[in-house]
Amino acid sequence: MSSPVHPKLSVQILGFDGVQALDLVGPLEALASVRVAGHPAYDIRLVGLHGRRFSSETGIVFEADSDLSERATADTIIVPGGSGLRRPDTLKAASSWVLAQASSARRIVSVCTGAYALAAAGVLDGRRATTHWRFIADLAQRYPSMDVDPDAIFIKDGPIYTSAGITAGIDLALALAEEDFGPTAALDVAREMVVFLKRPGGQAQFSQPLSMQMRSGDRFADLIAWMAANPGADQCVEVLAAKASMSVRTFSRRFKEQIGRSPARYAEDLRLDAARARLERRHEPISVIAADFGFGSDDAFARVFSRRFGVRPSDYRDRFQTKDET
Amino acid sequence: MSSPVHPKLSVQILGFDGVQALDLVGPLEALASVRVAGHPAYDIRLVGLHGRRFSSETGIVFEADSDLSERATADTIIVPGGSGLRRPDTLKAASSWVLAQASSARRIVSVCTGAYALAAAGVLDGRRATTHWRFIADLAQRYPSMDVDPDAIFIKDGPIYTSAGITAGIDLALALAEEDFGPTAALDVAREMVVFLKRPGGQAQFSQPLSMQMRSGDRFADLIAWMAANPGADQCVEVLAAKASMSVRTFSRRFKEQIGRSPARYAEDLRLDAARARLERRHEPISVIAADFGFGSDDAFARVFSRRFGVRPSDYRDRFQTKDET
Numbered sequence: 001m002s003s004p005v006h007p008k009l010s011v012q013i014l015g016f017d018g019v020q021a022l023d024l025v026g027p028l029e030a031l032a033s034v035r036v037a038g039h040p041a042y043d044i045r046l047v048g049l050h051g052r053r054f055s056s057e058t059g060i061v062f063e064a065d066s067d068l069s070e071r072a073t074a075d076t077i078i079v080p081g082g083s084g085l086r087r088p089d090t091l092k093a094a095s096s097w098v099l100a101q102a103s104s105a106r107r108i109v110s111v112c113t114g115a116y117a118l119a120a121a122g123v124l125d126g127r128r129a130t131t132h133w134r135f136i137a138d139l140a141q142r143y144p145s146m147d148v149d150p151d152a153i154f155i156k157d158g159p160i161y162t163s164a165g166i167t168a169g170i171d172l173a174l175a176l177a178e179e180d181f182g183p184t185a186a187l188d189v190a191r192e193m194v195v196f197l198k199r200p201g202g203q204a205q206f207s208q209p210l211s212m213q214m215r216s217g218d219r220f221a222d223l224i225a226w227m228a229a230n231p232g233a234d235q236c237v238e239v240l241a242a243k244a245s246m247s248v249r250t251f252s253r254r255f256k257e258q259i260g261r262s263p264a265r266y267a268e269d270l271r272l273d274a275a276r277a278r279l280e281r282r283h284e285p286i287s288v289i290a291a292d293f294g295f296g297s298d299d300a301f302a303r304v305f306s307r308r309f310g311v312r313p314s315d316y317r318d319r320f321q322t323k324d325e326t
Numbered sequence: 327m328s329s330p331v332h333p334k335l336s337v338q339i340l341g342f343d344g345v346q347a348l349d350l351v352g353p354l355e356a357l358a359s360v361r362v363a364g365h366p367a368y369d370i371r372l373v374g375l376h377g378r379r380f381s382s383e384t385g386i387v388f389e390a391d392s393d394l395s396e397r398a399t400a401d402t403i404i405v406p407g408g409s410g411l412r413r414p415d416t417l418k419a420a421s422s423w424v425l426a427q428a429s430s431a432r433r434i435v436s437v438c439t440g441a442y443a444l445a446a447a448g449v450l451d452g453r454r455a456t457t458h459w460r461f462i463a464d465l466a467q468r469y470p471s472m473d474v475d476p477d478a479i480f481i482k483d484g485p486i487y488t489s490a491g492i493t494a495g496i497d498l499a500l501a502l503a504e505e506d507f508g509p510t511a512a513l514d515v516a517r518e519m520v521v522f523l524k525r526p527g528g529q530a531q532f533s534q535p536l537s538m539q540m541r542s543g544d545r546f547a548d549l550i551a552w553m554a555a556n557p558g559a560d561q562c563v564e565v566l567a568a569k570a571s572m573s574v575r576t577f578s579r580r581f582k583e584q585i586g587r588s589p590a591r592y593a594e595d596l597r598l599d600a601a602r603a604r605l606e607r608r609h610e611p612i613s614v615i616a617a618d619f620g621f622g623s624d625d626a627f628a629r630v631f632s633r634r635f636g637v638r639p640s641d642y643r644d645r646f647q648t649k650d651e652t
Contacts, residue, residue, distance in 0.1 A: 021355055059391075061389035063388075167521050194493050
């Protein structure tokens, strides 16, 4: 059976000091493993932002294939994340590179906090995008013209692809391979790398959303601290408004303005996150946790939990179980 | 709240030409992210087998922290896999390094085909271990004194830890971190990296065991080809023995000697693998697949499938679904 020889698709991945090494290596290895008719499907070059040699957050030293002096065009450009992008000079240089390549590249991809470089280049204006769960709130605040999705593993909006934290870059790379060369090519890579082609679970399952929400609520800080400390208490809006010495109507409006959610939704999120933390230990029956956090029944707990995290409490526990703390 | 300062645990990871980059970077990043009382918990050094500079299978160029001239001892040594280890000189040098470090290290770890270096050093004699699913049969054949488990994501046997292919190295690194610094430290890293602390599923879910079994069965090659081509046919042992022109008893014994499984078990595996391949497409109801492969009912199919792959057909499809082939 003879197959036509495909031209390789060119990919450039940006490397810089302070890159998150897995953001870079994960997608690179996934794409490098894609084969069509026995041949590698992508031609991948590592481009050094600060010259050929750069080192990761954790000190891994890489040597790039080229630096910025060589301005080759690419079908796909990929910007990994990393704390290096929080240095203004690095962010500026990376976003300039994105902008320069954007006119010729078919698609622009970010992994994790690489989304900052895309946002700074303006290519995410008016688009849906995601990033590492810990930076969702910050990215949304800095770049209000984009629509940040806190729960996606990856998002495609037009020619711009963004992914959640670190290992999500592999999930996104598999999606690119599937788009380019079909499902079988991507499935073979997933099998080879021992990863799921479609991962069971969204980013919400891995994140601690409360810690981000807490930041924005100075005015209600005491109230929120009380809510967090008393997850089993009655936290209906009337009780909360009384504690804040406001009318229910004023309280609801101001709370929503500052916290971004209704008091009822916020109380539910709080209980769910506390229940989730308890689920990560193994010694309690789920029914005890449901009761402690004021869910009327195991079923009610399972229903609310599934709606928020996309899995039932028992499945969540199976994935994140730890041994008891000593 | 003051915390005692922990001494960092020293880790050495071996790098060599032809390493699988993710085998090396995955565990390195996972361990580098572990923090105790705010400080990194591990002191990690990348050791170059062929000098300081080495390049991965896919051409990523790394610069190691040291080479073999510097013989520092370590608490934990890690050997990643990669096609480089299939070169006899590299395998020999890597296994010599393992042997030299084994006397002082608390534990010895391999990722993916890194298990070959441990096996060649003799440290896996009489122990249970695993490797990438594609190399399970070969490893078992070359080193018959070890017990190779085809379905584990990772295995600890005494001070020796081995893991399945590529991303399984991250799972193993999280287990090491949990062992050393407790479940919360490991959970924090899993969240940060957006990976499951305990991954749902064993290696069998990712592998293609039939392709390995086929290798060993020259004598029965025609019969196996017929079985594979006719998954819906009656493949009871009487039918198969008749096709091979042997008595049932002789056929059963010889088949088992050569293929390693009974004819009935082999026929079931064959049907399961074919059914699994069909599940990876989305357009058919599961009941149609169950019927096509001769399972008496959806329930019977689900039961047999779960026993073999650890998940129900519907869950399997959710994880590995691809769009229809065009």
